[in-house]
Amino acid sequence: MPTRPDLGIQLGDLKLKNPVLVASGTFGYGQEYAQYFDISRLGAVVTKSLSREPRAGNKPPRLVETPAGLLNAIGLQNVGVEAYIAEKLPFLRERKATVIANIYGKTVDDYTALAERIEAANAADAIEANLSCPNVHDARQARGVTMVSQSPEAILEYTRAIRQATRLPLYAKLTPNVLDIREPALAAEEGGADAVSLINTLLGMAVDAEKRRPRLANIVGGLSGPAIRPVAVKLVWDASQVLRIPIIGIGGICNAEDAVEFLLAGATAVTVGSMTFRQPDAAMRVLDGLEDYMTRHQFQSLDQLIGAMKV
Amino acid sequence: MPTRPDLGIQLGDLKLKNPVLVASGTFGYGQEYAQYFDISRLGAVVTKSLSREPRAGNKPPRLVETPAGLLNAIGLQNVGVEAYIAEKLPFLRERKATVIANIYGKTVDDYTALAERIEAANAADAIEANLSCPNVHDARQARGVTMVSQSPEAILEYTRAIRQATRLPLYAKLTPNVLDIREPALAAEEGGADAVSLINTLLGMAVDAEKRRPRLANIVGGLSGPAIRPVAVKLVWDASQVLRIPIIGIGGICNAEDAVEFLLAGATAVTVGSMTFRQPDAAMRVLDGLEDYMTRHQFQSLDQLIGAMKV
Amino acid sequence: MERFLLDCPVTRHDEVALGQYRLFLRMPEIARIARPGQFCMLEVAQGYYPFLRRPMCFEQIFDEEISILYKVEGEGTRLLAQFLPGQAMNVQGPLGNGFPIDAGYGRHILAAGGIGVAALPALAKALTEACGKAPEVILAARSKHLLLCADLFESFGCAVHLATDDGSAGERAFAASVLQRLEPGRGTRVYACGPMIMMRTVSDVARAAGANCLVSLEAQMACGDGACLGCVVESKYEQEGEKMVRVCLDGPVFDTEIIDWEAHNLAYAP
């Protein structure tokens, strides 16, 4: 009888029982999916991006389906950090979920204030700083470089400041819309991030041929789902060649095979995003399938798998 | 009875009877598809990238299917410009196809030599300079910025030089893997390009979980097909906001509705790429469908459609 | 609220009009707790095209089965139409709030536009049982062959008023003008489901007459569970955190009063 593989991983000071996370914005605040499975089984729940004040987000329509994916322009609608602490956190704690609070702000101060507040309220086990939301600018005005994570200098500044504001493990979530992913990734590492999350959605757009209007009220949105997986795997591999800190892989992960693809390319954790919409228990299937895979291939621990692609 | 719409467009000095092209590398040298339809009906045939000498390209495997798309790493295998002129061109001329010769080189000199040779041999009606092939570097060594079109300065230099070498209409084909597409697009315009072709494939990668190896011998490849359409439409729209020269739209176009999407977003021409693999006569269906659409919406000419998205 | 994720066998599947189908699925767990106006998300594709599930209302709710009435619109519903009896489909549900059943209203009028009728038979039945009297029904569609469920409503005892855009059956009229003629008033509750423009005009008539009006909205959905915030419409609530209401979780049934009908999204609606 083979012993069961150890699926534990370490992301900064946080030890996770397994590497399977659910992505910010695709799992609400955990409660929405607790009716389908035991969310404490997840490596961690990553919350919807939290801002200091509640946000209404963008006008609808906010979603368009595209081949093997979807475009969204939610615009970071969220209840705000205070309502999160008062109304959402107790459920997550009660269910014994490991929680990574994803935070979003417009200024460095917003980020540091959010990190401090979350640490003070013991409102998460780690923080993921969303430096890469594509949907908070009106596409009619802002074009080109609009995200913190499109500038290595800005990443360094933001990550450093958040790092100083909290002792919680800190992960920097980056955009794929850059020239060379190694630069922002290294900037996050230099700024003191304990991990980088790769990738947020790819910028995209869709037009209604009959109505001759953009399909999203915000015009531009973020592309996610299996369609973008090859792009994400490539960026994870690129970043893994230069980083010392771990990578949280995200982008089109639908099943255990996809998860293994990210691990082999260099990710330490794997995140199920849009696939949860298709199969609410997709993350559990990934977890079970990953354990099977490791048993079948006689891997005792994930170290043997992470970055183990033969080139 | 409504009159038939005029589908003619102008790309630099070249007038095309309609805006439907077939993409470089997906239509061979024309002959391969002439058995399925009359290739003279196309706005133009864009040839496989031609280099000065024949190239064997990358080692196989060179193709992987991905959700709603495919990754390729052909590595610019081609017969070379002389064999093109001697063996491929006569067929294209005999069939009365409008021909855009796509060229690729390692140095500025390669490009200018190719352009001169093609003009001298009267071997094309226009030239598309592929400044964006993702598959010509060994991914084990080269990472990050490896394409001419990832640097506005290089684009300017290359485009200027080719512009001086030929009077043929010149189109610059750009990569989507940049921070802000407006910069390379403007550099091409400044360098004297008559149009920009957007987009070449997106960098991507796939790993075989069972064999723990990259699925492509070249490790990294270019992603194409419907999966990337939202990315391409977005980049066309971005570029169209700043360019005076026309845009040749490429990326996941499968049917007339997709083509209209690109036109509304600001493209002047539309190119069918990977979809030809699925339906060898896809470009004809796009052409017929586009004419239907224009008739149905009572558009007399494409000017009324290009960039006509209401925002 | 309890929700399930179940493989449910198709027990019957009929084309009831050109491109319009009625599908019966066996799902005892869901049928037991489902309420009129709720919906489910069907996994129509086996691969990733289309990627998302498709939301469909419960047309009728039986002991162990539910039926769905749907129209083929695009790729998803085309795949749905290919399911054969005996095959299983993965179903997520029951979802959404459903219609409140309040016998306190003296008069109940159901207004259906086109395939929007799919949300109303279960409601008609529930109201009949709760009020001891069948509701009135306005059945409007573009043309005669798109008028569905008239027999079903009549079997509950409903007075059914037919209206078509082309006059091929019933009156040549829109649902709102039929409602006007029926003279709703205070103490009347109107339930509307159909195209946005139809629900809006029906709402206007109902409100002008002092009647209460509920609408069952549609929106592009990803999760169906309130998690993605993709399916929102704008409400009249002022606070940042409350402005956007989710069709999937806060709805699909809303009191027309709380909807901001002037807002952008409603202009965008099909």
Next chain:
Amino acid sequence: MERFLLDCPVTRHDEVALGQYRLFLRMPEIARIARPGQFCMLEVAQGYYPFLRRPMCFEQIFDEEISILYKVEGEGTRLLAQFLPGQAMNVQGPLGNGFPIDAGYGRHILAAGGIGVAALPALAKALTEACGKAPEVILAARSKHLLLCADLFESFGCAVHLATDDGSAGERAFAASVLQRLEPGRGTRVYACGPMIMMRTVSDVARAAGANCLVSLEAQMACGDGACLGCVVESKYEQEGEKMVRVCLDGPVFDTEIIDWEAHNLAYAP
């Protein structure tokens, strides 16, 4: 070469072994010109998943029909298995070079590994007709129930040598060792189709014995028409422009002598 793009009705579709099917398609235009060893590209999906067509050999070529023998591997063949008689499938073909039929050879031995047998019945028939004598056939597979087409070969008059990895039918042996025992020699032509490793070992035995050997290769394909350059394998040709040969257009049948069996791609093969 003439090629067609046709909607072809399924006339019959049977599961012949676990997960292995024989499909008959009516395609008079293609059947009329198709040759053994050629293939077609089938549009198995209606949407974009999977996006590409699937290449399949002609197993048997009739007057107006062809048959295909295939194994369910993944998403594409799973969809293929769902086609019902009467339904139409879009077919692109005939593609590839096919096997040369040369009665000049005194002895013909066909070696099939697993589902690779699918390429050989039409060849056996053509050789029988051309040579006035049926070829010998080696039928190898992992296990008894995967040995397909034995009856068919026997009906042409072939001597069929069975071999399985597990000894559940015929000899417990690989195709190459059976070939060895059959003592091919100069004047013998061997035709191999199966897994890469099987074709390579069969080639080695044939060449060592001085026999001519043809192999029918497989590769991931996009276009099937020679346009994409995706399906290449490395040849022993030295020139840059000739080094890579296309399985779809230059093949799928190659003389084993021109293939660079040491090359990267063959190590990669499944």
